[in-house]
Amino acid sequence: MTPGEIDGALASFSESDFNPPVPRPRLRLTARDAFVYLSLFTALALSAGYLITLIFAILDFHLPDPAEGAGEARYALDQIRWAIATLLVSVPAFVWMTHYTDRKIAQEAGHQRSLVRKWLTYLALFVSALVFFGDAIYVIYCFLKGEMTLRFILKAMTIAFIAMTIFIFYLRGLEDFRDDR
Numbered sequence: 001m002t003p004g005e006i007d008g009a010l011a012s013f014s015e016s017d018f019n020p021p022v023p024r025p026r027l028r029l030t031a032r033d034a035f036v037y038l039s040l041f042t043a044l045a046l047s048a049g050y051l052i053t054l055i056f057a058i059l060d061f062h063l064p065d066p067a068e069g070a071g072e073a074r075y076a077l078d079q080i081r082w083a084i085a086t087l088l089v090s091v092p093a094f095v096w097m098t099h100y101t102d103r104k105i106a107q108e109a110g111h112q113r114s115l116v117r118k119w120l121t122y123l124a125l126f127v128s129a130l131v132f133f134g135d136a137i138y139v140i141y142c143f144l145k146g147e148m149t150l151r152f153i154l155k156a157m158t159i160a161f162i163a164m165t166i167f168i169f170y171l172r173g174l175e176d177f178r179d180d181r
Contacts, residue, residue, distance in 0.1 A: 029115040037116045040097040041124060046090035048162050054083035055158045063151040124170045132163040 057079035064072055104111040111117075139156045142148055 028110060028113055033111075033114040033116045036097065036101060037114065037120050040094065040101060041120045043090045043094035043097060044124065044166070046086055047094050048166060050083045050086040050090065052158055052162060053079055054087065056155055057083060059151050059154055063154075065151070121170050121173050125167055125174075128163045128167040128170070132160055132167065135159040135163065 057076040061073055061076040061080070101111070101117075135156055139153075142152060
């Protein structure tokens with residue numbers, strides 16, 4: 001055996017004063033977990049995306065671009081309707097599924113070690129950080145180009161706020177995975 005394999009085997013046991021050594025709990029992967037967490041993160045993506053769409057449409061309606069025609073207001077109203085319809089479905093689904101998974105984790109620690117949950121948590125962190133960085137880069141680009149308007153700044157702030165809110169929300173969930181190897 002290599003030293004890495006020996007260290008890996010010894011690391012698979014929990015540190016405790018109890019003899020004999022007790023194996024560490026392993027991450028679990030079930031089809032049910034995949035369904036629940038994929039549904040949860042889909043509801044999150046829909047909620048975040050359409051919240052941004054709603055805010056953008058409201059800004060477009062109240063701060064119209066003079067270069068756009070009169071059809072912009074009509075288009076913005078249609079976007080507002082579509083975003084509200086989507087949010088009326090996705091936000092309650094996200095809230096309910098978050099509450100459901102938190103309750104399951106509180107009832108049984110095994111739910112906390114879901115491999116799908118771990119991967120999707122890191123994916124949510126990655127995507128939200130990527131969106132935040134992209135937003136910051138685009139703001140700097142537009143500033144250097146001289147195209148900063150109130151509407152643009154408010155839209156950029158909307159994206160940054162939602163991306164950072166998601167990042168912080170899921171960052172706090174990482175502590176559940178601190179003992180995983």
